[in-house]
Amino acid sequence: xxxxxxxxxxTLIRGESCLFQGLEFALNPGELLLLEGQNGSGKTSLMxxxxxxxxxxxxxxxxxxxxxNGQRQEFHGSLVWLAHRTGLKGDLTLVENLRFEGSLRRQxxxxxxxxYERLGITRLKRLALRSLSAGQQRRVALxxxxxxxxxxxxxxEPFTNLxxxxxxxxxxxxxxxxxxxxxCVMAAHQDIEIASPIVRVRL
Amino acid sequence: MDSSNLQQPGIFAGLLAxxxxxxxxxxxxxxxxxxxxxxxxxxxxxxxxAVGPSAEQLTFSGPGVxxxxxxxxxxxxxxxxxxxxxxxxSLDQMLVSPQPLPVLALGKTIAHWLISGxxxxxxxxxxxxTYRMPSAVMGILMLTLLLxxxxxxxxxxxxxxxxxxxxxxxxxxxxxxxPLAMPILLLGANTxxxxxxxxxxxxxxxALGAYAIASISxxxxxxxxxxxxxxE
Numbered sequence: 539x540x541x542x543x544x545x546x547x548x549t550l551i552r553g554e555s556c557l558f559q560g561l562e563f564a565l566n567p568g569e570l571l572l573l574e575g576q577n578g579s580g581k582t583s584l585m586x587x588x589x590x591x592x593x594x595x596x597x598x599x600x601x602x603x604x605x606x607n608g609q610r611q612e613f614h615g616s617l618v619w620l621a622h623r624t625g626l627k628g629d630l631t632l633v634e635n636l637r638f639e640g641s642l643r644r645q646x647x648x649x650x651x652x653x654y655e656r657l658g659i660t661r662l663k664r665l666a667l668r669s670l671s672a673g674q675q676r677r678v679a680l681x682x683x684x685x686x687x688x689x690x691x692x693x694x695e696p697f698t699n700l701x702x703x704x705x706x707x708x709x710x711x712x713x714x715x716x717x718x719x720x721x722c723v724m725a726a727h728q729d730i731e732i733a734s735p736i737v738r739v740r741l
Numbered sequence: 742m743d744s745s746n747l748q749q750p751g752i753f754a755g756l757l758a759x760x761x762x763x764x765x766x767x768x769x770x771x772x773x774x775x776x777x778x779x780x781x782x783x784x785x786x787x788x789x790x791a792v793g794p795s796a797e798q799l800t801f802s803g804p805g806v807x808x809x810x811x812x813x814x815x816x817x818x819x820x821x822x823x824x825x826x827x828x829x830x831s832l833d834q835m836l837v838s839p840q841p842l843p844v845l846a847l848g849k850t851i852a853h854w855l856i857s858g859x860x861x862x863x864x865x866x867x868x869x870x871t872y873r874m875p876s877a878v879m880g881i882l883m884l885t886l887l888l889x890x891x892x893x894x895x896x897x898x899x900x901x902x903x904x905x906x907x908x909x910x911x912x913x914x915x916x917x918x919x920p921l922a923m924p925i926l927l928l929g930a931n932t933x934x935x936x937x938x939x940x941x942x943x944x945x946x947x948a949l950g951a952y953a954i955a956s957i958s959x960x961x962x963x964x965x966x967x968x969x970x971x972x973e
Binding site (some may be wrong): 629 | 757913
């Protein structure tokens with residue numbers, strides 16, 4: 539096994555039902571791991587398990603061929619998670635939210651203004667997040683992801699609430715990240731138009 | 742990646758960032774912050790009205806009433822410690838952040854204490870005047886409340902972390918915390934009573950200090966563990 543991120547024999551039981559059993563995957567730089575499945579099939583749970591927030595029934599997740607559990611800090615320093623709930627504070631402005639994030643994680647050298655411009659949120663900078671639409675808030679969450687200088691992106695339903703142009707933007711950004719040698723784990727139901735190699739996991 | 746040479750921010754940067762963010766949030770929503778403080782002030786001012794103006798009785802019951810009110814008002818404010826973070830997903834982001842979770846939990850608790858505990862200490866002499874407390878004893882009252890509220894906030898953060906996933910966990914939170922908070926209440930109220938009676942009161946202050954130091958060093962780890970469990 540030489541993959542950057544890999545997992546073997548993952549089993550997760552929630553309550554009475556077994557969400558997945560004996561699940562395996564291996565992901566290398568430049569590849570996208572696409573989690574497919576119906577609602578409630580365990581996509582989010584798998585993603586939480588990868589992020590180390592759920593304890594699995596069996597199996598282990600490896601980062602650089604070493605178990606994630608033994609190096610949680612390093613692993614968390616290499617990933618950013620775009621969750622279903624944005625995790626941004628509605629009372630704070632975009633800049634205040636992102637400044638807080640910047641003190642937690644390694645940040646890219648890119649000028650934040652360039653990122654805001656690309657995501658079309660420059661004119662929203664002074665507003666409290668509460669007053670933005672759901673799609674605009676999702677764009678702010680994307681900005682947080684872009685500003686973190688990390689190789690692994692975990693994206694749970696990144697297209698929710700976004701318009702057609704926004705969805706295309708997410709695919710473009712993912713494509714660019716993969717071309718730079720990044721990795722991405724994405725849970726999505728809709729079709730993905732990404733040229734990079736895709737590893738599919740059917741749940 | 743080209744950016745791998747960039748530095749991960751240190752834990753001190755993370756601690757300061759979360760304190761600053763929580764203070765900023767409190768500044769933008771002053772109502773939530775002032776509620777426990779109003780509660781404290783109201784209990785302390787209504788009590789003398791109800792029991793009557795007898796000077797002897799007031800000096801006798803003053804320390805106890807002030808301390809009970811301080812304890813209850815802290816418990817009241819603790820419920821919201823992690824609630825909004827849980828609801829908007831920030832707690833998940835804290836759990837996957839490269840900063841150690843105990844540090845972030847400590848930062849949140851420090852911010853909580855600065856918002857709810859510290860103002861309570863500051864206004865306590867004003868309320869103590871209602872109980873005809875001599876100014877020398879007010880100093881002791883403030884000192885015991887200072888040490889006591891630090892311990893209460895830290896212990897409370899464990900309870901708040903355990904009950905964060907439950908809806909309306911306030912009663913359970915109080916039940917969990919009260920046994921641990923009882924020594925603080927007894928030590929605090931008795932120390933002030935002893936000081937008011939011109940008796941030796943030093944031991945109580947040392948004990949409260951020891952309790953505070955033990956809470957600072959242990960509670961953040963327990964809170965972090967509790968947050969992981971309740972967020973699974």
